[in-house]
Amino acid sequence: MNIPEFKEFASASIDYIADYCENIRQLPVLPDVEPGYLSKALPKRAPEKGESWKTIMEDINKSIVPGLTQWHSPFFHAFFPTGQSYPAIVGELLMAGIGAVATKWESSPAVVELEVRVMDWLAKILGLPEEFLNCSEGPGGGLIQNAASDSTLVGILSGIYKKIQQLIDEGSPLLEWQIREKLVAYTSKESNSSVEKSGMIASVKMRLLSTDPEGSLRGPTLEDAIRNDKAAGLIPFCVVASLGTTGTCSMDNIKEIGQICSKEKLWLHIDAAYAGTAFACPEYRYILNGIENVDSFNFNPHKWMLVNGDCSAMWFRNCRYVEEAFKTKATLKVPKYQPEFEHMQIPDVRRFRALKLWFVIRIYGVDGIQKHVRRQVNLAKYLKELVDADPRFEVVISNLGVVCFRLLAEDSITQAILERITKRKNIYIMPYYFKSQLLFRFVVCSRFTLREDIDKSWNEISTQTSEVLKILGKKYCRNVERMCGSKGM
Numbered sequence: 001m002n003i004p005e006f007k008e009f010a011s012a013s014i015d016y017i018a019d020y021c022e023n024i025r026q027l028p029v030l031p032d033v034e035p036g037y038l039s040k041a042l043p044k045r046a047p048e049k050g051e052s053w054k055t056i057m058e059d060i061n062k063s064i065v066p067g068l069t070q071w072h073s074p075f076f077h078a079f080f081p082t083g084q085s086y087p088a089i090v091g092e093l094l095m096a097g098i099g100a101v102a103t104k105w106e107s108s109p110a111v112v113e114l115e116v117r118v119m120d121w122l123a124k125i126l127g128l129p130e131e132f133l134n135c136s137e138g139p140g141g142g143l144i145q146n147a148a149s150d151s152t153l154v155g156i157l158s159g160i161y162k163k164i165q166q167l168i169d170e171g172s173p174l175l176e177w178q179i180r181e182k183l184v185a186y187t188s189k190e191s192n193s194s195v196e197k198s199g200m201i202a203s204v205k206m207r208l209l210s211t212d213p214e215g216s217l218r219g220p221t222l223e224d225a226i227r228n229d230k231a232a233g234l235i236p237f238c239v240v241a242s243l244g245t246t247g248t249c250s251m252d253n254i255k256e257i258g259q260i261c262s263k264e265k266l267w268l269h270i271d272a273a274y275a276g277t278a279f280a281c282p283e284y285r286y287i288l289n290g291i292e293n294v295d296s297f298n299f300n301p302h303k304w305m306l307v308n309g310d311c312s313a314m315w316f317r318n319c320r321y322v323e324e325a326f327k328t329k330a331t332l333k334v335p336k337y338q339p340e341f342e343h344m345q346i347p348d349v350r351r352f353r354a355l356k357l358w359f360v361i362r363i364y365g366v367d368g369i370q371k372h373v374r375r376q377v378n379l380a381k382y383l384k385e386l387v388d389a390d391p392r393f394e395v396v397i398s399n400l401g402v403v404c405f406r407l408l409a410e411d412s413i414t415q416a417i418l419e420r421i422t423k424r425k426n427i428y429i430m431p432y433y434f435k436s437q438l439l440f441r442f443v444v445c446s447r448f449t450l451r452e453d454i455d456k457s458w459n460e461i462s463t464q465t466s467e468v469l470k471i472l473g474k475k476y477c478r479n480v481e482r483m484c485g486s487k488g489m
């Protein structure tokens with residue numbers, strides 16, 4: 001491909017993206033394809049001779065688009081938002097065009113230094129403590145990781161290193177491998193599955209603790225678990241707390257947890273993958289009460305902060321532990337520049353991801369990011385009002401852009417309604433089991449979502465509920481009425 005062809009292909013792609021965003025509301029949110037549809041449509045072998053980009057773009061329309069779930073449709077209310085915005089798209093493009101990667105500062109100074117500065121901006125936007133900043137006097141700092149999952153793993157590995165060092169320094173009679181096999185970490189049953197997985201990868205026991213009725217992990221539960229494990233001869237070393245659990249966006253009580261971690265010398269890692277963006281708004285910073293005892297903190301600008309993936313921000317109160325934990329024989333030279341990001345992550349090199357973060361922060365401004373959060377939270381509050389006004393339903397938990405509600409009837413009816421809604425493909429909403437109750441889990445995801453889109457989505461839920469209740473007959477309706485009675489309607 002030569003330069004004129006590249007320019008043509010690239011401008012056609014930009015036009016394509018602009019049209020895609022403009023028409024997102026009209027696209028079906030869920031695809032209508034069967035498993036294996038694409039392997040039937042595509043040739044079994046790669047082409048012998050190169051093809052024209054126009055042919056490929058035709059295939060995008062013919063074969064790819066029909067198989068897409070439209071994550072940016074205003075009727076997409078499943079999972080969590082995935083970041084996308086015009087400045088971030090251009091940032092991705094320039095990152096690919098420049099094509100630089102970095103390990104040490106020498107390998108590409110701008111790649112490293114922009115990340116250092118932008119991560120400090122971001123920490124200040126969220127109101128994180130001074131000690132987390134790269135520019136602080138102390139050993140703290142932050143960098144971009146691939147995902148919340150790797151950040152959790154890196155946090156756990158740092159905690160393992162710190163605990164082993166501590167015990168050795170205290171003159172423990174145990175050998176390192178004997179310490180390792182006794183290590184135990186804690187998280188809640190509501191935390192993301194990646195936390196349990198990180199424990200498996202790190203080869204440590206991970207206890208999944210019960211939460212309070214709000215889905216929050218509390219101090220006394222943690223204290224009990226630590227006491228039992230210590231009595232059994234195990235070595236507690238780490239807690240992974242969630243600020244914004246994946247199911248209900250519940251907040252663990254990091255004030256209570258942090259005090260215990262400080263007393264017991266446990267590493268405290270915070271997973272705020274989705275909800276972290278909300279801390280850009282001062283009115284949500286009360287949730288960070290207790291951050292003074294946090295060792296590492298992570299959130300995903302690639303979820304709610306309009307940055308395309310991957311872009312997961314992670315800070316350490318003290319980078320020394322992760323750097324020591326990840327140091328190899330090849331890396332024992334005196335560094336020319338700190339922090340040394342390559343010793344704080346799992347991959348060897350890093351891409352120029354700071355570029356898209358820089359673009360988003362500069363083009364939206366802090367004010368634009370705050371407006372985005374408040375607008376989406378208000379849309380979620382609006383949905384909550386609609387649910388509250390319907391006597392058949394009850395809101396169970398609602399936090400930030402997430403609203404979890406239930407039908408006042410057996411789970412089997414909720415199941416039937418959700419199946420029907422999914423089959424109709426007008427909106428995408430997911431079930432969530434919370435404290436053994438089946439809930440509708442509704443998330444305001446797309447940055448394109450308007451109030452009238454919420455009306456349409458609610459209308460779909462409401463009318464399909466009526467349809468299912470009609471089909472399932474009087475017996476269930478009576479049941480619903482009786483339960484509504486108990487709600488005082």
Ligand SMILES: *Cc1c(COP(=O)(O)O)cnc(C)c1O
Nearest residue numbers: 147148149192244245246273274
């Ligand atoms: C989405 C989510 C994750 C996983 O994020 P990745 O960046 O895909 O690893 C982890 N924790 C929480 C709380 C999440 O919501």
